[in-house]
Amino acid sequence: MRAHPSEYELVAPGSLPAVLELLAREPGSWMPIAGGTELMVQYGAGKLGARKLVSLWGLPELRSIESSEQELLIGAGCTYTDLRNDPVVAQQFPLLARAASWTGSIANQNRGTLGGNIVNGSPAADSLPALLVYEADLLLASARGTRRIPYVEFHTGYKQNNLAADEIIRAIALQPRFAAYHSYTRKVGTRNAQAIAKLCLAGLGKVSGNRIKDVRLAIGSMAVTPVRLRRTEETLLGRPWSAALISEARQALEAEVAPIDDVRSTALYRLHVAGNLLHEFLEGLFA
Amino acid sequence: MSKREVSFTVNGAAHTVSVYPMERLLDVLRCELRLTGTKEGCGEGECGSCSVLMNGELVNSCLVPVLQAEGATIATIEGLAGESGLHPVQQAFLKCGGAQCGICTPGMVMATVHLLGHTPAPTMEQVREGLGGNLCRCTGYTRIFDAVLEAAGSRK
Numbered sequence: 001m002r003a004h005p006s007e008y009e010l011v012a013p014g015s016l017p018a019v020l021e022l023l024a025r026e027p028g029s030w031m032p033i034a035g036g037t038e039l040m041v042q043y044g045a046g047k048l049g050a051r052k053l054v055s056l057w058g059l060p061e062l063r064s065i066e067s068s069e070q071e072l073l074i075g076a077g078c079t080y081t082d083l084r085n086d087p088v089v090a091q092q093f094p095l096l097a098r099a100a101s102w103t104g105s106i107a108n109q110n111r112g113t114l115g116g117n118i119v120n121g122s123p124a125a126d127s128l129p130a131l132l133v134y135e136a137d138l139l140l141a142s143a144r145g146t147r148r149i150p151y152v153e154f155h156t157g158y159k160q161n162n163l164a165a166d167e168i169i170r171a172i173a174l175q176p177r178f179a180a181y182h183s184y185t186r187k188v189g190t191r192n193a194q195a196i197a198k199l200c201l202a203g204l205g206k207v208s209g210n211r212i213k214d215v216r217l218a219i220g221s222m223a224v225t226p227v228r229l230r231r232t233e234e235t236l237l238g239r240p241w242s243a244a245l246i247s248e249a250r251q252a253l254e255a256e257v258a259p260i261d262d263v264r265s266t267a268l269y270r271l272h273v274a275g276n277l278l279h280e281f282l283e284g285l286f287a
Numbered sequence: 288m289s290k291r292e293v294s295f296t297v298n299g300a301a302h303t304v305s306v307y308p309m310e311r312l313l314d315v316l317r318c319e320l321r322l323t324g325t326k327e328g329c330g331e332g333e334c335g336s337c338s339v340l341m342n343g344e345l346v347n348s349c350l351v352p353v354l355q356a357e358g359a360t361i362a363t364i365e366g367l368a369g370e371s372g373l374h375p376v377q378q379a380f381l382k383c384g385g386a387q388c389g390i391c392t393p394g395m396v397m398a399t400v401h402l403l404g405h406t407p408a409p410t411m412e413q414v415r416e417g418l419g420g421n422l423c424r425c426t427g428y429t430r431i432f433d434a435v436l437e438a439a440g441s442r443k
Contacts, residue, residue, distance in 0.1 A: 002330075005288075005306075005307035005308075005309040005310045005311075006288055006289075006307050007288070008288060008307070008308075008309040009288040009308070009309075010288075010308035010309045010352055010354050011308070011354075012308075012354055012355070012357065033352070035350075036350045036351060036352060036355070037332055037350055040311070040332070040349070040350040040351070040352065041331045041332060041350065043309070044311075044330045044331055044349065044350075045331065053309070053352075055352070055354060055355055057355045058355070081344070104332070104420065105335065105419050105420020105421075106345055106398070106401070106402075106416070106417060106419065106420055107332070107335060107338055107345045107346050107347045107398070107420045108332055108347070108420060110344040110345055110346055111346055111347070111350065111351070194333055194419065194420060
């Protein structure tokens with residue numbers, strides 16, 4: 001049963017400083033809402049605990065994508081459509097562009113935001129493995145100022161994160177240093193549009209002299225948060241192609257993740273398919 | 288929380304409504320403005336029955352708190368037909384039999400208008416993607432996709 005709308009407060013201060021001031025005045029009592037693709041679903045089901053919401057939708061400070069030589073700064077309020085339409089994202093960060101293209105449906109992509117997706121912290125969120133392999137930083141803003149943290153440190157548990165009570169994500173920073181890398185991502189789900197992933201792997205790698213010079217792997221929908229696969233990366237680093245490499249990498253992956261069983265899939269299936277995707281990544285890397 | 292005034296334009300006409308800010312745009316369209324062509328299916332952004340255009344972009348109106356529509360330009364199924372008759376997309380759905388029970392049809396039509404606005408000559412793959420968020424439980428999708436291609440003038 002949906003709660004009655006009169007039980008909820010929603011305000012739209014209209015500028016980032018005004019939002020931050022509100023959060024600073026009553027830290028923890030206002031839930032930011034952007035495109036509503038997550039919170040409005042909870043609301044519709046009568047499961048939205050927060051009773052006071054502050055709208056971030058349409059704040060110009062959160063909606064730009066700025067490109068410099070050093071980095072690409074994506075406003076946290078950019079939608080998946082914004083990401084798909086941006087030429088720098090398409091060229092420099094194809095994993096993010098592809099993940100954006102298979103997130104939800106067109107209508108969801110027009111409203112869902114990258115910042116909202118990160119804060120929501122679903123382990124199945126399509127774009128988060130891409131942010132992990134690109135080693136994104138997050139710019140967190142509050143009335144106290146802005147701090148910068150590596151995205152990999154953001155999630156602390158299932159739907160838990162490092163945001164302070166008066167903070168929001170202002171932007172996602174990506175460094176354009178992966179253009180020469182082989183990139184791979186694959187989502188396994190029941191259907192392209194809408195379906196939430198059973199598994200999603202993102203990988204970047206570079207081979208030189210038939211050996212793996214650099215490799216980054218991250219996986220979504222596997223554990224309680226999206227995870228970077230550091231031990232699997234270590235197993236692969238410096239190694240030439242061989243059948244033994246594939247099985248060692250699969251073993252390393254199986255050893256370092258704690259797969260979940262849920263409505264979409266089983267832990268056993270996830271482990272097996274993750275190994276298959278890793279195999280496919282390595283084949284492409286050495287091709 | 289008390290009601291407040293929210294103003295927006297729907298199908299070319301300016302409206303100011305007195306609403307709770309968290310009311311769903313879908314409910315305001317249907318109950319306040321009596322524009323019941325926009326349907327509720329799932330109420331959770333999965334089925335696309337409540338699709339409308341907000342500032343030219345396709346959105347699920349069940350997931351839009353009405354306060355976020357302040358100042359917006361909204362197009363619903365009721366605004367498509369003009370004095371000269373049905374919109375070309377509606378005519379194509381009729382011609383191709385792209386409707387059965389009709390609940391998904393307004394959303395399908397709005398998604399098609401949005402798709403063709405961005406991609407006037409879509410491939411079948413682009414049609415499938417453009418309507419991927421709209422579910423039909425009667426016809427299957429073949430005739431609906433035929434109608435989209437018909438409207439684009441590219442049906443063989």
